[in-house]
Amino acid sequence: MKVATDLRVETAIATRVLAVAGLFDMHGHISIRDGDVVHICDRGASRLTVTPELIAAVRVSDGQRLSEALPPSETALHLAAYRAKPEVRSVAHFHPLYATAFAVAGRPLEPASNAGAFFGGPIPVHDNPELIRTDELGLPVARDMAAASAVLLRGHGALVVGGDVRECVTAALYLEESAQRNHLAAQLGAVRPYTPDEIRRVREMLASRFVVEKTWTYLLEKARVAGALADLR
Ligand SMILES: [Zn+2]
Numbered sequence: 557m558k559v560a561t562d563l564r565v566e567t568a569i570a571t572r573v574l575a576v577a578g579l580f581d582m583h584g585h586i587s588i589r590d591g592d593v594v595h596i597c598d599r600g601a602s603r604l605t606v607t608p609e610l611i612a613a614v615r616v617s618d619g620q621r622l623s624e625a626l627p628p629s630e631t632a633l634h635l636a637a638y639r640a641k642p643e644v645r646s647v648a649h650f651h652p653l654y655a656t657a658f659a660v661a662g663r664p665l666e667p668a669s670n671a672g673a674f675f676g677g678p679i680p681v682h683d684n685p686e687l688i689r690t691d692e693l694g695l696p697v698a699r700d701m702a703a704a705s706a707v708l709l710r711g712h713g714a715l716v717v718g719g720d721v722r723e724c725v726t727a728a729l730y731l732e733e734s735a736q737r738n739h740l741a742a743q744l745g746a747v748r749p750y751t752p753d754e755i756r757r758v759r760e761m762l763a764s765r766f767v768v769e770k771t772w773t774y775l776l777e778k779a780r781v782a783g784a785l786a787d788l789r
Contacts, residue, residue, distance in 0.1 A: 563588050564608035567595040570721050575603035576779040579728050584650035587634045588721050592616050598625040629689050636694030637717050644717040646724035651713035654735035659708040666749040672734035673758035685711035706731055722772040
C-alpha cells in the first residue's frame, strides 16, 4: 500500500514538473509502471495541481482500470509502449510546440544537436493522426517507435519512454529542445544532421545517469521554486 501511495505522489510530482516546464498544458500525461500496474493522472485533472488522490491506476496486461480516478483517454499509448518494451518504467505523451511542428510536417526529428544525439538516432513519425484510444491503434505506434525511445504522432504530438521517471522527464525535455534547435537552425539554412558516428560519440558523453539526475533536479527545483510542489513535499 505504501509503495502505491508513494508512486501516486511521484506521478503527481512528475506531472506538475512537466507542466511547470511548459511541456504539458491542459493535455499531457506521464505514467510510472510498477509491475503490471501503471499510475497516471486523472483525465480531467489540472496538470499543475494534480494530487495523489487524482492519480489513476490501470493494469498493463488487460487495460483494466483499478482506481476511482479515470485514466486519460489515450492511456492505450502508454500500455502499448509498456507491452512492447518491458524495460520501460515510465512513459509520457504530450503535445510540445516544436516537436509537434515536426509531427505536423510528418518529418522525422534528426539529431543535429547534442539534445538530439541523446536519442541515439532519428525520432520516427507514426502516420495516423487519430487519438490513440484503443489497443488496436496503440500497437502500430509501438511498432513504429521500434528501438527508438520516442516517436512523433503525425499532426498530434509525441511519446517518450524511459527506464525510470527521471529518464522519461529528461527525454521529454530533450525532445522539445532538439526540435526547437533544429527549427531555429533551419531559419539560418540547411540543418546539418549528425553522422551516425557523431551521434554515437556525443550520446556516449550525454546519455548518462549524471545528466539525467542533473536535468531532473533542475526541473524539480524549477517547479519547487515556482511553488507548484508546496503541498506535496
Ligand atoms: Zn494526445
